[in-house]
Amino acid sequence: MLMEPLRLADLHGSLADPVLAAMEFLNEVANRYPEAVSFAPGRPYEEFFDVDDLHHHLRTFHRYLVEDRGMDDAGARRTLFQYGRTKGVIHELIARNLAEDEGVRVDPEAVVVTVGAQEAMLLALRALRADHRDVLLAVSPVYVGITGAARLVEMPVLPVRDGEAGVDLDDLVAVVRRARREGLRPRGLYVVPDFANPSGACLDLATRRELIRTAEREDLLVLEDNPYRLFGSADERPPTLRALGGNRVISLGSYAKTGFPGARVGYAVADQPVDVGGGRTVPLADQLSRLKSMVTVNTPPVAQAVIGGLLLDHGLSLVKANTREIEVYRRNRDLVLDGLAARLPRAAELGVSWNRPSGGFFIVVTVPFPVDDALLERSAREHRVLWTPMHHFYGDGRPLPHLRLSVSLLTPERIEDGLDRLAAFLTEHAEAARAGGGR
Numbered sequence: 345m346l347m348e349p350l351r352l353a354d355l356h357g358s359l360a361d362p363v364l365a366a367m368e369f370l371n372e373v374a375n376r377y378p379e380a381v382s383f384a385p386g387r388p389y390e391e392f393f394d395v396d397d398l399h400h401h402l403r404t405f406h407r408y409l410v411e412d413r414g415m416d417d418a419g420a421r422r423t424l425f426q427y428g429r430t431k432g433v434i435h436e437l438i439a440r441n442l443a444e445d446e447g448v449r450v451d452p453e454a455v456v457v458t459v460g461a462q463e464a465m466l467l468a469l470r471a472l473r474a475d476h477r478d479v480l481l482a483v484s485p486v487y488v489g490i491t492g493a494a495r496l497v498e499m500p501v502l503p504v505r506d507g508e509a510g511v512d513l514d515d516l517v518a519v520v521r522r523a524r525r526e527g528l529r530p531r532g533l534y535v536v537p538d539f540a541n542p543s544g545a546c547l548d549l550a551t552r553r554e555l556i557r558t559a560e561r562e563d564l565l566v567l568e569d570n571p572y573r574l575f576g577s578a579d580e581r582p583p584t585l586r587a588l589g590g591n592r593v594i595s596l597g598s599y600a601k602t603g604f605p606g607a608r609v610g611y612a613v614a615d616q617p618v619d620v621g622g623g624r625t626v627p628l629a630d631q632l633s634r635l636k637s638m639v640t641v642n643t644p645p646v647a648q649a650v651i652g653g654l655l656l657d658h659g660l661s662l663v664k665a666n667t668r669e670i671e672v673y674r675r676n677r678d679l680v681l682d683g684l685a686a687r688l689p690r691a692a693e694l695g696v697s698w699n700r701p702s703g704g705f706f707i708v709v710t711v712p713f714p715v716d717d718a719l720l721e722r723s724a725r726e727h728r729v730l731w732t733p734m735h736h737f738y739g740d741g742r743p744l745p746h747l748r749l750s751v752s753l754l755t756p757e758r759i760e761d762g763l764d765r766l767a768a769f770l771t772e773h774a775e776a777a778r779a780g781g782g783r
Contacts, residue, residue: 356493366488366736369717373724381762383749384728386541386705388601389672391755401653402646405434408656414713425725428645432457434652437660438597438611444660448587454615456636457643461569461610463600465493467632467639468567468612469595472531473499480567482534483511485737487541487569490534501739504533510545511535513558518741520562530567532594537574537585539704540738542748546702549582556589565616569596574666575673591615594628599651601705602662602669607647664717673705676751679708679759685765694774705752707735711770713777714743729765748779 358364374382402424409420423433432438435455442448458464472478480494484503494501502519505512518532535555537547547555559566568585586593595613603609614628636642658665684691684698692699695712713719715733724730734746754762 361495362741363488363491363739364494370732373721374730377728377730378730379725380724380730381758383753383762383766384730384732385753386750387495387753388605389669389752393604398650401650401657404653404656405649407650412448424645424649426645428642430637430642431455431629432611432643432648433645434648437652437655437727440660440661441655443661446517446584448531448681450586450613451615453780454613454627456612456614456629456632457648458610458612458636459594459643460594460608461571461642462489462493463636464492464596464610464612466636468596468614469493469499470497470635471628473497477527479528480532481519481530482533483540484536484736485542487536488676488736489570491739496606502530506543506545508668509551510537510540510547511551511555514556516558517562520564530564532567533559534567534569536569538570539575539653540704540708541572542734543708544699544701544704544706552582552585552588556585556592559589559592564591566593567596571601572704573597574602574663575670575705577674586613587707602666603651603654607651609643609647624691673752674760675756676709676754679756680749680763683763685711687763688770694771694778696770696774704749706751707751709747709749709770711745711747711774714745715747715771716743723769727765727769729762729769731766758773
């Protein structure tokens, strides 16, 4: 006999949360309109993917295990095929990569290799959320992954305005102090300092330094997520928050954009001391590892090996590993920005504008009409072009006059075709809004 259906109201409240439904909806729309040109997904460029590279990187890592780590054949095979160490098997290479590319030196034992940065976020929030008083602060608009992870551990997210500098530090202090007056405990601030998703904002050096000073004064941890850092319009990069703030900062890392997302490899650098009693402290990474052992057991060693081999094949430098990709993202960003200007010479008259981020994957377009999911579906159906409504990054579901374009995935030909379609869509709806006809 079949059981009665479970009631959604009797399951965890996050399952009905619009934040968790956002990515599912966007994927559904893309699947329904496969002929549409999609500026929606923040996926890396695919034209350089080569299956032979996977085998090459795997062999490189195997050779490293034997020649550099001194393993015999049985030990090397075991490392690749067995469950392996919960903290990961490429932790030393990650530490060396951070030293090579960022000048940041961390103890490899402070590194936990995770299933993408998403697991790193979940583990960090699960560890920090002790009871109902604990809250996370996040610069808004914010990546839906951190909001979703916070929902899963029942940790409220308090928004902090981004402002012209990428984070409004006065608002940060006000939010922290108001929360404490209300009996809440702000446990950390989530921020993407370089070319944030979705806004494209990048913090300048002065703002980074002041942010660290503010975190010290207010006794806040900073959760730094930086997947787009390498993809700027210039080769010079300001220091990471980790470089400026030391263990005031938990680093949330990912190889989805700088390696490939199919590996699902990320990491957390968490060397904050934890007092475990008896006069003994251990790094927070040890506690994250304990949580991980009950969530994913470990990150697949074969996937780690491919990323480890990628690092080894490029002298432990992701900058060197992404030379072609860096140029592609610069080219694509310029194509989209120049293409919008060429196709919308009456933009100001129509009430349409866009920002000009100096790097990353994303551009935000401001329009004179509300943008919601129904309008996205209409864009896909009538104009065969996809984008992302910005309301998904605020979490309250209210339509906003903004949409996000991703420049990363498409070839130049698809960009040009997509911009023709997008310009027609924007012009039609902007003119209707001017005429008072709604949409």
